[in-house]
Amino acid sequence: MRNTVLIPTYRRPQDLSRCLTALQAQTKPVDQVIVVVRDTDTETWQFLNQFPAHNLPLQIVTVTKSGVVAALNTGLAAVEGDIVSITDDDAAPHPDWLEKITAHFQSDGCIGGVGGRDWIHQGEKIEDGSCSIVGRLQWFGRVIGNHHLGVGKPREVDVLKGVNMSFRTQAMGKLRFDERMRGTGAQVHFEMAFTLSLKRAGWKIIYDPNVAVDHYPAQRFDEDQRQHFNEIAFTNLVHNETLVLLEHLPLPRRIVFLFWAILIGTRESLGLVQWLRFFPSQGKIVNKKLQASWRGRWQGWQTNKFTIHNS
Structure with missing residues (x-):
């Protein structure tokens, strides 16, 4: 199966460098890497012009609208792989990331999505808690995330996390991320609409803690500043x-x-x-x-x- 990795990025060239370097070290070589860059993001354009891609099949796509939804939908139009794996520019996939993702999709043709744990780095510390309940939508509407704390065996879930989620392109069909999501950058919960749509269509969504990325939460350039109330x-x-x-x-x-x-x-x-x-x-x-x-x-x-x- 051919693997495409899709990365939306905005004004974080040092983080993007770490992400691309991690993709160069994959045990299963990536077939296509799409980096979606805003037309006004001069920092990232300068970085990519100098980045030594070597064996990385890098494809740069331009987006003119703000927000992660517009970036991802623009990138999806260029996807050529059988599997599209989405991660953030401030993440670094583990070396066996694509190998383990591919193994899940090959094991069961009914699997439409695969996600895993993002190990959150806060300075010198790594958040190392554990939780068995991950990515569940409870009957009354409460959503339980905990993707960064998941432990145990691979299992079916309802929701994946944007920093570490992969989809079978056949399952996606013409499905795209919901453009009604509000926000000028992060657009929180955009991935929930997407994964729930696949689930309703009958596809299995799998969470495997061993499908892992290191996550270095970086500065956001919009109204959503993570730990500060806005x-x-x-x-x-x-x-x-x-x-x-x-x-x-x-x-x-x-x-x-x-x-x-x-x-x-x-x-x-x-x-x-x-x-x-x-x-x-x-x-x-x-x-x-x-x-x-x-x-x-x-x-x-x-x-x-x-x-x-x-x-």
Whole structure:
């Protein structure tokens, strides 16, 4: 099976260098590497003009719109492989990454997606916790990630993580990443819509902790600054999550999800119970988080309603 690796990048040439060097060291050589670069990203263009590609079949694709969704969809149009593996520019796949990914797809023709663990590096430390429940969508709408903590044997999941996910191009067909995802850069939860669509179409989605990348979370150049609260980014995150779940949950579970989301929620998408839980430790900022969460829920519902009306 021919392997294509797709990497969206923006203004992080040092991280991209580490990623490409890791791809040069794969035990199963990559057949095509697509790097999607913004037209205005002069730092990355200068780096790629000087990068010693050697045996790496590097193909550079230009994108003019902001956001990871536009970058990935532009890159998908150039994919030639039987498998497309997506990772971030701030990640470095382990040497046997492509070998293990390919083995999964060859083992079962019903497998449409394969993902694995991203070992998160924070300075000199590596986050080395463990969790057996990974990538699950619970019946009432709560999504459990934990892809960076997964341990155990390969198993079926509902959701993969964008830094380490691969797809059978035959399974994808004409499916593309949802352009309604909000955000000017990261567009959180974009991968959830994609993997749930494959799952609904009957394809197996596999998570294997041994299909691994090292992840060095780098600076983002948009409103989403990871550890720092930003009202717009928070609202966008909840909007995206709400839109995806309203489209993929059946009607009875959709109603339960909306009640659960407003009354309880999670630490990332607050409801009333979570607001009460975090108020003693976070103070007034948790008020802004609750308002942003409810605004995101409303906007996600509105986007879903608009889509249904115009379909």
